[in-house]
Amino acid sequence: xxxxxALGRLRAAATGYxxxxxxxxxxxxxxxxxxFVPYAMAGEAFAPLAALIGDDPDAPHLFVVPQPRDxxxxxxxxxxxxxxxxxxxxxxxxxxxxxxxxxxEAYERALDAPQVIVPSRGGIEYLHLLGRSTRFRRTEGEYAxxxxxxxxxxxxxxxxxxARMPGSSVLLALTDLLTQTWSTGQSDLExxxxxxxxxxxxxxxxxxxxxxxxxxxxxxxxxxxxxxEFDEKLAPLIAAYDTAERAENSRAxxxxxxxxxxxxxxxxxxxxxxxWRGLELMRELPPGASVAGRWETDRMSYSLFAADLDSxxxxxxxxxxxxxxxxxxxxxREQAQSRLDTEQLRDxxxxxxxxxxxxxxxxxRVAAVEADRMVTEPGKKQARPRPLLVVRxxxxxxxxxxxxxxxxxRPKARAKLxxxxxxxxxxxxxxxxxxxxxxxxxxxxxxxxxxxGELLCWTxxxxxxxxxxxxxxPEETPWTHGGPPEPRKELQEGxxxxxxxxxxxxxxxxxx
Amino acid sequence: xxxxxxxxxLLRGSLPTRNHNARTVAALAANPGCARRGVMDAAGIDxxxxxxxxxxxxxxxxxxxxxVRGHAFEALVKADGGAGLRELLHDVLGVPPEAVxxxxxxxxxxxxxxxxxxxxxxxxxxxRVARTRSALRRALEDARPGLCAILDHPLLPLxxxxxxxxxxxxxxxxxxxxxxxxxxxxxxxxxxxxxDPAKLASAARQAAVYVLALQQTMAELGHPPDVVxxxxxxxxxxxxxxxxTAALLDIRKELAVTRRRLARLARVxxxxxxxxxxxxFDLGEEAAPQAVADAVAAVPAAYIPGxxxxxxxxxxxxxxxxxxxxxxxxxxxxxxxxxAIRGELGGIDDIGRxxxxxxxxxxxxxxxxxxxxxLRRAEALRREVLDDVAARRSAGLAGAVAxx
Numbered sequence: 002x003x004x005x006x007a008l009g010r011l012r013a014a015a016t017g018y019x020x021x022x023x024x025x026x027x028x029x030x031x032x033x034x035x036x037f038v039p040y041a042m043a044g045e046a047f048a049p050l051a052a053l054i055g056d057d058p059d060a061p062h063l064f065v066v067p068q069p070r071d072x073x074x075x076x077x078x079x080x081x082x083x084x085x086x087x088x089x090x091x092x093x094x095x096x097x098x099x100x101x102x103x104x105x106e107a108y109e110r111a112l113d114a115p116q117v118i119v120p121s122r123g124g125i126e127y128l129h130l131l132g133r134s135t136r137f138r139r140t141e142g143e144y145a146x147x148x149x150x151x152x153x154x155x156x157x158x159x160x161x162x163x164a165r166m167p168g169s170s171v172l173l174a175l176t177d178l179l180t181q182t183w184s185t186g187q188s189d190l191e192x193x194x195x196x197x198x199x200x201x202x203x204x205x206x207x208x209x210x211x212x213x214x215x216x217x218x219x220x221x222x223x224x225x226x227x228x229x230e231f232d233e234k235l236a237p238l239i240a241a242y243d244t245a246e247r248a249e250n251s252r253a254x255x256x257x258x259x260x261x262x263x264x265x266x267x268x269x270x271x272x273x274x275x276x277w278r279g280l281e282l283m284r285e286l287p288p289g290a291s292v293a294g295r296w297e298t299d300r301m302s303y304s305l306f307a308a309d310l311d312s313x314x315x316x317x318x319x320x321x322x323x324x325x326x327x328x329x330x331x332x333x334r335e336q337a338q339s340r341l342d343t344e345q346l347r348d349x350x351x352x353x354x355x356x357x358x359x360x361x362x363x364x365x366r367v368a369a370v371e372a373d374r375m376v377t378e379p380g381k382k383q384a385r386p387r388p389l390l391v392v393r394x395x396x397x398x399x400x401x402x403x404x405x406x407x408x409x410x411r412p413k414a415r416a417k418l419x420x421x422x423x424x425x426x427x428x429x430x431x432x433x434x435x436x437x438x439x440x441x442x443x444x445x446x447x448x449x450x451x452x453x454g455e456l457l458c459w460t461x462x463x464x465x466x467x468x469x470x471x472x473x474x475p476e477e478t479p480w481t482h483g484g485p486p487e488p489r490k491e492l493q494e495g496x497x498x499x500x501x502x503x504x505x506x507x508x509x510x511x512x513x
Numbered sequence: 514x515x516x517x518x519x520x521x522x523l524l525r526g527s528l529p530t531r532n533h534n535a536r537t538v539a540a541l542a543a544n545p546g547c548a549r550r551g552v553m554d555a556a557g558i559d560x561x562x563x564x565x566x567x568x569x570x571x572x573x574x575x576x577x578x579x580x581v582r583g584h585a586f587e588a589l590v591k592a593d594g595g596a597g598l599r600e601l602l603h604d605v606l607g608v609p610p611e612a613v614x615x616x617x618x619x620x621x622x623x624x625x626x627x628x629x630x631x632x633x634x635x636x637x638x639x640x641r642v643a644r645t646r647s648a649l650r651r652a653l654e655d656a657r658p659g660l661c662a663i664l665d666h667p668l669l670p671l672x673x674x675x676x677x678x679x680x681x682x683x684x685x686x687x688x689x690x691x692x693x694x695x696x697x698x699x700x701x702x703x704x705x706x707x708x709d710p711a712k713l714a715s716a717a718r719q720a721a722v723y724v725l726a727l728q729q730t731m732a733e734l735g736h737p738p739d740v741v742x743x744x745x746x747x748x749x750x751x752x753x754x755x756x757x758t759a760a761l762l763d764i765r766k767e768l769a770v771t772r773r774r775l776a777r778l779a780r781v782x783x784x785x786x787x788x789x790x791x792x793x794f795d796l797g798e799e800a801a802p803q804a805v806a807d808a809v810a811a812v813p814a815a816y817i818p819g820x821x822x823x824x825x826x827x828x829x830x831x832x833x834x835x836x837x838x839x840x841x842x843x844x845x846x847x848x849x850x851x852x853a854i855r856g857e858l859g860g861i862d863d864i865g866r867x868x869x870x871x872x873x874x875x876x877x878x879x880x881x882x883x884x885x886x887x888l889r890r891a892e893a894l895r896r897e898v899l900d901d902v903a904a905r906r907s908a909g910l911a912g913a914v915a916x917x
Binding site: 007015021190230 | 574576701828842845849853854857865887893
């Protein structure tokens with residue numbers, strides 16, 4: 002955390018109102034996101050208890066499992082979820098554009114992609130477990146499930162995996178969106194609970210954010226974990242349902258189920274409304290300039306995953322990824338993280354303020370321009386345009402000579418730092434040499450050189466996104482990493498892939 | 514002034530009591546600077562009741578579903594005189610099945626949950642400690658290959674800031690050559706070889722307390738502390754099933770941290786010394802919350818956000834820390850925002866004062882010049898950026914209005 006962020010939090014604590022932590026929205030928001038508010042039963046590995054789901058704030062679907070330990074009811078529940086989720090997740094696949102790729106075949110990219118919003122990070126883990134517990138299920142034989150169930154499992158796994166890719170927006174926790182945008186006067190731990198966080202961000206009339214947040218601490222939790230005192234109320238209702246089921250009294254069982262449903266609906270609704278309200282607040286902020294570019298990467302990832310699902314050789318995501326796949330995934334996430342950091346910094350002057358405070362960037366007016374300066378660089382025959390700028394700033398850049406710089410306001414421009422000297426009135430004068438963004442000609446392109454008086458922000462140039470290391474193919478996995486996996490069987494024309502041992506074991510594992 | 518015990522009795526009055534367990538010792542060790550918690554724990558006060566009287570009740574406790582499942586799973590692991598547990602030990606410790614197949618299975622109490630009221634039929638705590646010691650002695654004297662005694666719910670004493678706490682691990686396994694392993698049975702699942710990191714960390718912290726207590730007991734019995742393995746056997750349900758699976762949990766780090774922090778805990782006598790004579794937290798059920806608050810406030814606290822998940826008084830202490838002022842503006846103590854922010858403020862604890870420094874409203878003290886300069890620059894940058902953005906937005910709005 003930098004002092005700029007810290008000050009926002011201090012100011013929030015002192016005033017009782019949330020303070021801006023960002024000046025733009027750094028994530029894509031869909032016009033029609035799907036909100037998913039799940040609850041799981043306490044103490045179980047993964048036993049869905051209830052969920053509110055839907056894309057219409059006024060018409061959520063409420064699905065409830067009256068006895069979460071009952072296997073049949075669980076699968077009935079996931080089939081209900083699949084009826085909403087699968088159509089939503091696949092509906093964008095029909096309208097696509099053809100995209101050419103440099104070292105690969107062209108592919109069809111969906112024009113838009115789905116977006117699932119959960120209240121807090123627990124919801125992302127919930128989707129991961131929902132995917133893990135359903136994607137291996139068989140659609141025939143004993144314990145057969147509806148074909149949509151394993152399909153939804155693979156989609157949920159995709160979403161939960163993708164959510165770990167920095168900057169992605171197909172699955173977002175609202176608490177993450179809000180804390181990136183606002184600083185509150187409470188700790189990160191307290192920000193993890195949506196009700197209190199929304200109290201700060203969206204105070205009630207006539208009350209401060211701090212007061213609203215304090216009041217909200219008794220509110221139903223955003224899940225997936227339930228409140229223990231709520232479970233005390235729920236336990237006798239579930240017991241009543243069990244008794245009625247045992248007595249085969251279907252009317253009593255239906256009544257008990259109705260009561261459980263009502264209780265859970267009342268507990269979940271406040272979170273449902275909060276999520277939509279939170280999204281509304283997020284929409285009021287303009288998106289960062291690079292948000293669309295990152296969403297394009299999401300659309301690509303979505304389209305490629307859907308294409309893989311369609312291929313006859315497609316298999317569910319493994320329980321534990323192979324060594325090569327895991328290393329690739331980590332490296333992709335690292336690259337995405339550095340791309341995200343760079344882009345967010347350039348999109349958001351408040352984040353840039355942190356870089357300026359730490360001396361990694363400076364902003365000021367151009368005090369002098371030597372536009373027709375030409376330099377013959379060592380080893381070159383021809384002199385190239387190397388205009389010189391003097392930028393006067395109140396910032397305190399801590400940059401070495403020769404540091405490569407880029408400019409927020411003129412994204413094409415590249416420059417090199419020559420010297421920093423003291424200027425008038427406690428300012429600093431940074432001499433920089435333009436090295437790029439002036440076109441290929443012998444003279445700089447029209448308008449490519451900043452003019453005197455322009456207000457510009459310069460920062461250390463991003464190192465660029467390298468392709469990353471060359472990875473071995475899975476067949477060449479070194480013995481240190483477990484050696485090559487069992488070779489895959491070649492499929493004949495029209496043959497359907499059979500699940501391997503690993504998948505069969507996972508399909509047969511009890512879910513009790 | 515009276516003896517320590519009479520003073521603690523006076524502090525507690527007729528408030529319900531609650532004994533230390535591994536969770537509370539771990540929580541106390543997590544915040545060793547908190548005198549308030551130290552005193553309350555030493556007096557054995559049930560802080561839930563006190564929090565309610567302060568009007569700051571915390572929603573605390575465990576779901577009935579989780580409790581039922583936890584008990585059922587533990588019973589399953591220990592069924593048939595620990596036969597299943599022996600199987601798991603053979604698996605996880607990498608010893609041949611014969612090495613753990615035989616040996617005493619000592620049930621040492623623990624029929625009732627630890628919070629239950631003292632039952633007449635249940636042996637007293639000191640008696641259970643004595644039984645545990647003799648079971649340990651027997652196991653170590655009889656130690657020979659092929660014998661592995663299992664102690665079910667032993668009771669171990671541990672000195673915590675001068676008072677005796679009693680800890681009850683789920684089980685202990687006494688293996689060949691006298692190596693002792695603490696067994697922790699937890700009902701959270703291990704899915705594809707991984708578990709919830711927060712739950713795992715909390716299990717490791719609790720297990721460290723057991724290992725520490727066991728090491729002390731072994732030392733008293735004349736054995737070197739390293740007969741106690743720092744690899745704890747963690748038993749959890751596997752994937753989505755009820756089937757138990759075991760893993761070794763290396764708790765050396767947690768053990769070192771717990772030991773160091775328990776050593777740093779001030780002795781109860783020292784905590785009691787500065788308190789006003791005759792202080793009691795028990796002012797009756799009808800007492801005004803403010804009066805109770807005054808009594809509690811007599812003992813200084815060290816609130817950190819982590820307290821919210823480990824201490825019943827957390828809401829009270831948080832409100833106190835937020836209201837704290839030192840002649841500057843409101844805001845309270847920076848520690849309420851987390852530990853990271855304290856690092857950023859270089860030792861300035863008061864939010865109001867940090868803001869006054871940032872706004873140039875007060876002069877830095879010696880040694881604070883640098884942090885004050887950083888805060889002033891940070892504030893200037895914040896203002897510049899936010900004013901700029903606001904100006905551009907309103908210009909944009911005005912433009913939009915003009916265009917329409």
